[in-house]
Amino acid sequence: MKIATSDFNVIKVFNNNIVLVYQASVEKILCEKGIGLGKHSGDSISRNALIEKTFFIKNKINKVNFHELVNSLDAEVIGLCEEIIYMISKELNEDLHEKVHISLIDHIAFTLKRLKNGDNIENPFLDEIETLFPIEFELAQKAATIIEDKTKIHIPDDEIGFITLHIYSARNERGLANTIKYAFVSNTIIKMIEDELNVKIDRKSLDYARFITHIRFAIQRILGNIPVKNKLVNTIKRKYDPCFKLAQKISKFVEGEFELKVVEEETAYLAIHIQRFKSNRLKKRKKVTF
Template sequence: MQKALEQDCKIIKAFNNNIVLVEAGGREKLLFEKGIGFGKRPGDQITKGTEIEKIFVIEDKDNLRNFRELTNNVDNEFIGFCEELIFYISKELGEELSENIHIALTDHLSFAIKRLKNNEEIQNPFVAEVETLYKKEFSLAQDIADRIQEKLGVYIPDGEVGFIALHIHSARKNGKLSNTIKYSFISNTIIEYVEDALEVEIDRKSLDYARFLTHLRFAIERITTNSPIANDLIQEIKKKYRKSYKIAQNVAVILEDNLEDVKVVEDEVAYLAMHIERFRVSLKKVKI
């Protein structure tokens, strides 16, 4: 259903022909309407009363900051494409999504596509459970995978479809990970350990922190449900990311000490190491 803009908006950035980021009344909004971004430049106006198919507003200051950082590091066309995917998800579900999806899903897809282009596929044995528990989300994730292949020519395997489905589920208002308080405590303990190991102080409002925390939460879910990822890159990760792998081994000890009757297998340790390495490199770039 179309909505009319209640006030004039100033273009901040046009991601593609259909998605623009605007400022109106001191707030930033994402507008979706076919052709709205065509020929638009920063500073151009979209007048009050213009019909818009969808308006997304990112209210949380930390999320807005992370989204801005994401737009500085990811290609505009790709962000626009991801926003069209998010619009499609919201429309198919018939509900508003958590604003976190604008950061989490876009960031995940950007990283996943880079990995897949480098033939770095992470196996996900959690796929069957995700498909069973979250049928609608999994179906939408398959649609997203098809659209990515059609648009970018990158095949998205079932394992990645499962991850996309989890992001969709987490973005729904009723989609919450279990044991939130307990997992938050464990995650914070691990973050503090990683800070000590890397001799850095991590900005809790940064995109790097939000990204790492998301991967850590998903790892905890897999470990507690005994559904570890099968990682064929273990030996390569051990050799290439020695420091990060050692840190990941100690993170595994923290997880085993704080979660009941769990064993963090080597595949999962390697997966954690990969994300710690990404975190470490990103922080190193910031320091430079």
Template sequence: MKTIVNSGVIVQAYNNNIVSIRMDGKEKILFSRGIGFGKKFGDKIKEGTEVEKIFVIEDQDNLRNFKQVVEKVDEDFLTMCERIIILISEELNEELDERIHIGLTDHLYYAIKRIKNNEIIDNPFLMEIKVLYQREYILAKKAAKILNNEMDIMIPDDEIGMIALHIHSARNSGNLSNTIKNAYLINMIIEYVEKKLKIKIDKNSLDYARFATHVRFAIRRMLVDSPVKNDFIREIKCKYRLSYSISKDVSKILEKRLEKNVSEDEIAYLAMHIERFRVSTIKNN
């Protein structure tokens, strides 16, 4: 529980459990059972009031979008979504980007509609999500369990993967499009390596997990211009000629998509992972 330090004035009571107040020069969202009961514009929330969670939505566009989402969903559903967000924030011990109140609630609203209409989406990045965002995927499964318990609806793995993307996005400045782009890029690279080596990579394998994780962090290093050092470039070039050649092609894909240069050090590391795929295929055949 959190305690309101200064008194605030109600801007809007969304339902019995969620209100928006003006406090300390900011509009804040308070979540606590019964806090909005009988409340209206102008009423005061006294200092010392205990609430379950305080959210601050500072961006006016986000605040306006949040209010539009609130108008669309019913009270119980909104309360459940906010409880899910609180669970995620507390388990991660992190403050999440304010856009999660809009993005995740809106996504779950339409996801439930799709599932009820038997319109199941196909998530082409599900395996990438499970590998790259393991913690987020575990939390997404917990969210799915809450939805199942309270709405008696089963959330399929593909939808759980999408929930995980929203959670990851909320941990990284709320940029969902970049999260999806990175998953797409890794999937594209895997398909290219499979084509060049004429193999099918087992996405449940440790080699795949290592490769996908390495590419994820390689992308991050490139975006922030934080190069990695590899002291074995010459040996890798000589010993793993085919894998190094494929790795150079992969680097061109990354450069085109990210508009960043890929260092020889990074290419060599990618070649080592590609070589593992090649050797593993030979052993299994």
């Protein structure tokens, strides 16, 4: 709990638990159960009030964009979103990037509007998102439950996937575009393997989870120019030649997407994962034949 050091002047009451205030020339979003009860714009909140969580939006552009949302969206929707942001921050025990107060609120508000009109957008990266960002996906599920309880609008899995991306982006300052790119690249690689091996990869399998995780960390290494050692490169090239050639195609695709060189050691590790998919396909065929 944090104790205020001077009185807060209320700018906007979003709901009983979330208020936008002005204190010592600084705007703040206060989160505390019942803090907005009976309050109106222009009222004061005592400096002795107990505050569970305080959010700040310091960047001028972000502050302008937030005020545009405040002026255009229903206060209850913003309050609901701020409660979700608080829940996420509390569950993670970490501060989120301040842009989340614009991006997540804008997304959820637009999502609710679409769903009311029966317009659901398919998320082509849902399986990849759930596997790549399991912590954020679980938080997005909790957020969906909160939204459903308050609005009585069902939040489908596709939308939970989109919320997951916003949460992950809020934890990492790369921004949403790069977060989506992770999912796009992973999805494309999986499809390349499925087409080449003529196999359907089970998105719920352990091999899939391992592979997607490998791709995620491989991309991070490539972007960070972090060297990787693989003494078995020549052995892998010889023993798994078709898979290594496919891995080379995938490496070329990754190079084109990120404009960075993929070293042969990374390609060799990729070939091992592809070989595992190939071996599993052959095992299944033998079982069917038998």
